Amino acid sequence: MGIVERKQREKDERRRLIFEKTKELILERGLSGFSMQDVADATELSKATLYLYFQNKEAILKEILEDAVNRFEDYVRSRITPTMTGIEALHTLWRSYIEIFGKFQEVFIFTGIKSLIDPVFPFFFHDQETDTNEFPHYRLCALLTAILERGYQDGTLQKTVEPERIAKSVFLIGSSLIEYVARLPRIKRDNKLIIQEMKTIFELILRGLAAPNTDPQVLSLETSVVEQLA
Numbered sequence: 001m002g003i004v005e006r007k008q009r010e011k012d013e014r015r016r017l018i019f020e021k022t023k024e025l026i027l028e029r030g031l032s033g034f035s036m037q038d039v040a041d042a043t044e045l046s047k048a049t050l051y052l053y054f055q056n057k058e059a060i061l062k063e064i065l066e067d068a069v070n071r072f073e074d075y076v077r078s079r080i081t082p083t084m085t086g087i088e089a090l091h092t093l094w095r096s097y098i099e100i101f102g103k104f105q106e107v108f109i110f111t112g113i114k115s116l117i118d119p120v121f122p123f124f125f126h127d128q129e130t131d132t133n134e135f136p137h138y139r140l141c142a143l144l145t146a147i148l149e150r151g152y153q154d155g156t157l158q159k160t161v162e163p164e165r166i167a168k169s170v171f172l173i174g175s176s177l178i179e180y181v182a183r184l185p186r187i188k189r190d191n192k193l194i195i196q197e198m199k200t201i202f203e204l205i206l207r208g209l210a211a212p213n214t215d216p217q218v219l220s221l222e223t224s225v226v227e228q229l230a
Helices: 003-029 036-043 047-053 057-079 086-101 106-117 136-154 163-182 191-209
Strands: none
Touching (some): 003 036, 003 047, 003 057, 003 106, 036 047, 036 057, 057 086, 086 136, 086 191, 106 163, 136 163, 163 191
């Protein structure tokens, strides 16, 4: 490995360390309960070195959210095939959510960051002409919208409501649930409870949108992945 490659790897590893230690601080103290100095102390970096990577705490938070969305979006897209129906793609989205976030408390972190940097989403969408649509959570909403549109086109879902409105409602309900649990003491935050409630929400949407005569079995989400969280 050359000098350039080694330096880049060291830089990437240091950024990852900053991400991980910041997430630990968020879980312990909340989004407003720590400073750049706390991050520097946790990573055993000087404050000056930390500022070489991030301009301020908000920059760290935005990149943590961006990184999480990128991982999840890539994971989902790699598992949805062109031949899948809309309902099958929704099942894949559900399984991906469990596999990425089901066993960790990171979902509290990402939802909190989203609410901090863009508190009106998803209740309001920003104007298409503003650069706020560069926020990563808009891509997740677009991903769900595209999956719903797939179901509309292949006939597995009834086109009763605009897909973007449904996606917005899913994010609104899901975010509210996660934010409620996040207000509990850390030892009381139960990921399994969140997953079970998310499952209920998702199944209600499936049953409300499914085309007539749809096999009832495909309207129930698998529970094995949820039971593994016990």
